[in-house]
Amino acid sequence: MSVESPGIVERLVRDDTDRKRFLKMVGGAGAASFGAFVLAACGSSSKSGSTAATSAAATATSAAAPAGGDVGILNYALTLEYLETEFYSKVLAANLFKGKVLSVIKDFGAQEQAHVTALKGAVSKLGGTPVTKPAGKFPIENATQVAELAYTVENLGAAAYLGQAANIQSPEVLASALAIHSVEARHAATLGTLVKKPILPNGAFAVPADMSTVLTAVKPFLG
Amino acid sequence: MSFNNTTADPELSEGHAELTAAQAQMGAIEVHGMTRGSFLVRGTLAAGAVYGASAVAPFVSQALGSSSTTASGSTGDVEILNFALTLEYLETAFYKEKAKQVGLSGQAKAYAAQFAEEEAQHVAALMGAIKEMGGTPVAKPEFVFPVSNEKTFLALASVLENTGVGAYNGAAPSLHSKAVLGVAGSIVQVEARHAAAINLLIEKSPTPDGAFDPPQTMQQVLAKAGPLIKS
Numbered sequence: 001m002s003v004e005s006p007g008i009v010e011r012l013v014r015d016d017t018d019r020k021r022f023l024k025m026v027g028g029a030g031a032a033s034f035g036a037f038v039l040a041a042c043g044s045s046s047k048s049g050s051t052a053a054t055s056a057a058a059t060a061t062s063a064a065a066p067a068g069g070d071v072g073i074l075n076y077a078l079t080l081e082y083l084e085t086e087f088y089s090k091v092l093a094a095n096l097f098k099g100k101v102l103s104v105i106k107d108f109g110a111q112e113q114a115h116v117t118a119l120k121g122a123v124s125k126l127g128g129t130p131v132t133k134p135a136g137k138f139p140i141e142n143a144t145q146v147a148e149l150a151y152t153v154e155n156l157g158a159a160a161y162l163g164q165a166a167n168i169q170s171p172e173v174l175a176s177a178l179a180i181h182s183v184e185a186r187h188a189a190t191l192g193t194l195v196k197k198p199i200l201p202n203g204a205f206a207v208p209a210d211m212s213t214v215l216t217a218v219k220p221f222l223g
Numbered sequence: 224m225s226f227n228n229t230t231a232d233p234e235l236s237e238g239h240a241e242l243t244a245a246q247a248q249m250g251a252i253e254v255h256g257m258t259r260g261s262f263l264v265r266g267t268l269a270a271g272a273v274y275g276a277s278a279v280a281p282f283v284s285q286a287l288g289s290s291s292t293t294a295s296g297s298t299g300d301v302e303i304l305n306f307a308l309t310l311e312y313l314e315t316a317f318y319k320e321k322a323k324q325v326g327l328s329g330q331a332k333a334y335a336a337q338f339a340e341e342e343a344q345h346v347a348a349l350m351g352a353i354k355e356m357g358g359t360p361v362a363k364p365e366f367v368f369p370v371s372n373e374k375t376f377l378a379l380a381s382v383l384e385n386t387g388v389g390a391y392n393g394a395a396p397s398l399h400s401k402a403v404l405g406v407a408g409s410i411v412q413v414e415a416r417h418a419a420a421i422n423l424l425i426e427k428s429p430t431p432d433g434a435f436d437p438p439q440t441m442q443q444v445l446a447k448a449g450p451l452i453k454s
Contacts, residue, residue: 107428107430110434111430111433111434114435162408165408166401171397175395178391178395179392179435179437179438180435181408182411182412185415186436187430189415189417189419189420193420199416200341200413200416203344204340204342204413206408206410206412206413
């Protein structure tokens, strides 16, 4: 998905408060390494067609790893899963859906919660401390708007996992991240059919998103 | 609001509503005892024992012959890429040639046309990656698909796409090259999206294994894909 916006990235480089807040949340990377994320983001761009696979590989390879190694990556993923869980919980509370769609939303919310539990366990297992749950705020207006937002959120989640795959050191952690990654993709495609948007927003090759891109995209949802 | 491609009543979440705490355990999705490079050698030998060397050969050009030296480094990556290439050949033939024979309609026809194109792009990308690593892409085998109508076609499509997800998820942690891992990750996400779309079309859960897509060993993959390979 093409969520990159150099303008916003540049703004984040200057906005010390925002980046420190997020980095503290994902496990204490310094401002210097944030610069590396931004550089990686500026250097990558979404391409289409036959170059997409090469582009995906290049982006995955060049993107800077979060500080803290696998624990840092897991805490980053945990933060995103917390937000997704919170989102589905608020959507369900708003009582906008019924029938099959409601059932799917419930399933997806429960699955995000399962990801939270799994990631917390993995962080602890590696000797790290799971990040705390951030406050989330989401615009909940009507069924169509919420489903479209869910589609955006799930596409971002899938891109975020893909963006970190090559940074993960442990094969076990990688296997776990992949098992979650493809479920986020299934969610995104399902919501795509619901809101009549592409099940494959980037065609035959999914495009990864690095941390700064994801940070920019989730910023409006942090309470 | 409803899903545009589902018509009947059964819940999409049939059988998957209950997400137990046990499912959330990381241990359930760990690759037990897997070391880098072991995926192919162990998998090929096991699969060869079940299906015979000729069924296995198209999947891996060299793993059997070089098993004494173990598939490692770029050799291991090439083997995994050739394994993936065979699955993508299979999917491309299925959506392109078999779909025409069967004669699909509506959403099934639209998906088959779209997915055929995307699987063909995966074939091209994998062949390119294999060559870049100094390997030789396996030749396209002949396939036989036991389907005769739209219903059986979609049922097999679901099996193939969901198996594809498990195959990539199972093989990816054994890859050495980060660039190859990036390509595999990019492709598996697309397979997962295909799988969800096909499952929705046939009123199956888009997340048939719940919150975690389990990795599949080569033996598990061959149990489903092997019988479809004629030569």
